[in-house]
Amino acid sequence: MPKSFVLVINSGSSSLKFAIIDSASGEAIVSGLGECFGLPEAVISWKYQGTKSQQVIEIKDNHHEYTIEKVVDLIESLALSKQLVAVGHRIVHGGEKFTSTVRIDDKVLAEIDALSSLAPLHNPAGVKGIKAALNAFPSLPQFAVFDTAFHQSMPDKAFTYGIPQPLYKEHGIRRYGFHGTSHYYVSREAAKMLGQTVEKSNIISVHLGNGASVCAVSAGRSVDTSMGFTPLAGLMMGTRCGDLDSGIIEFLIKKGWSQESVFETLNKKSGFLGVSGLTSDARGILEAMEGGHKGAKLAFDVFTYRVAKYIASYLVPLDKLDAIVFTGGIGENAQPIRSEIIKNLKLLGFVEDAVANQAARFGQSGIIAKSELLGAVVMVIPTNEEYVIAQQSVELL
Structure with a gap:
């Protein structure tokens, strides 16, 4: 053939x-x-x-x-x-x-x-x-x-902001979410690794790269995700601030900042780069942290803490949890970051397998932690967004 x-x-x-x-x-x-x-x-x-x-x-x-x-x-x-x-x-x-x-x-x-x-x-x-x-x-x-299509299955309560409804109806202001092809792919690969159908799987997909987002996937459908109207919302990222009190924008503008400088800062000068004062690259953060750089350590702590908080909050839209899946450049390769996130989830009973966590890098999948309390595992699965695009294109032929 x-x-x-x-x-x-x-x-x-x-x-x-x-x-x-x-x-x-x-x-x-x-x-x-x-x-x-x-x-x-x-x-x-x-x-x-x-x-x-x-x-x-x-x-x-x-x-x-x-x-x-x-x-x-x-x-x-x-x-x-x-x-x-x-x-x-x-x-x-x-x-x-x-x-x-x-x-x-x-x-x-x-x-x-x-x-x-x-x-x-x-x-x-x-x-x-x-x-x-x-x-x-x-x-x-x-x-x-x-990117946004996978998240169109979110219920109204998940995508609706607490703003006047005309802003949604007239201007489309709502949570859209991104990284959809990645969350779609790894949630299905996770179901295969668990030996069950995607329709019976409950997954929290954690895509960590220069852009980062978390997605709750129930029966193969996105039910909530951390990015919002734009990719600026949710987790702290390489240069993006993530979730922020919107009143800070008004505060800075009243201090004389231009609208352009505010959003330039929030999108391109924040995140790992802004908190560390050093770099937007997670590899540079880890290297500097080992050398005792306080800004790098703070960036590491803020990032891992926020990821763990989002993961824990996404138990709410799920009936049960089968797996947490790390993917993306950081999620697939940065073992110390995964380890710290798992430690932050200790109340949920997750225990890290340090050897497996070290091995699941550079293209290798694997189970790196388990929770007897939840009957769930933590996995690493390399994403393949290009494959999803190719598959879905051929399917429509």
Whole structure:
């Protein structure tokens, strides 16, 4: 049976990630990144069968189009075009309009563009990527997979803010949640590891990376999640503050801060970076903490404490708990962070297996703690969002 490959595209404002995924196995045949768009150091890099290559981007604009043109050249040079059956696009915000993956046509493209007010940094870039791919692959069916779609199963009580209802009805202000493809994937992989169907599983998925979120998954459906109207809410992250008293915004503006400087600080200068005064990278935090850096230790403590609080609070929407699942760059690799979070959950009876926790890194799954009290385990499962995009694209074929 011939293999079915899907080109997966994730367009950012200054970057474009791409991968050619085997829709059956999830294997990345090719993976690459165009980055630093608009800067002199703009470059495209890719990996194929363990070999890394790169090419400097020599133009000043139209970087998304240029990157995809190079992807086309790469596909042709590797003789992969006959096996390519679809293009799948990761789109950050689908609002309430999109509750599942959809095939892209002119109407869908216009609706994604119209949702740009909800994700001004992400959806316009997604539209650029779609347009460039439609031009480059006019004969291939193309699909949009939305970060927010998985969370559209949340009940009203979970997504409603305590604000006047006209703000929701007229402007769509509500909790949307993000990292949907990651939470979807690991919750299903966790059910497999538990030897049960996803319909009978209750999972708390903990995606920890430069962006981070927690999701309560009951019977395979998102019932609550920590990110909100934007990805700024919830956990403290690499440069984002996470949950914050909104009165602080008014306070700073009255102190003479501009609106732009407030949100620049909350989105790009807070989190690990702001608290430590050192770095937004968890690896740098752990290294500096070992050297006695007080700011790094405080950032570590704030982060792990907040993650544990969210995990504990997400027992509320679940009838029972089968597993807590760590995923994402930090969740999959930072053993000291996982260990501290588990310690903070001691009242729930979780006991860490230190050897298993040390082993479950760098692509390895595993059970790293258990609670006799809850009859639940803590797992590490590497996420594979590109595989979800490829799978759902092929399913719609």
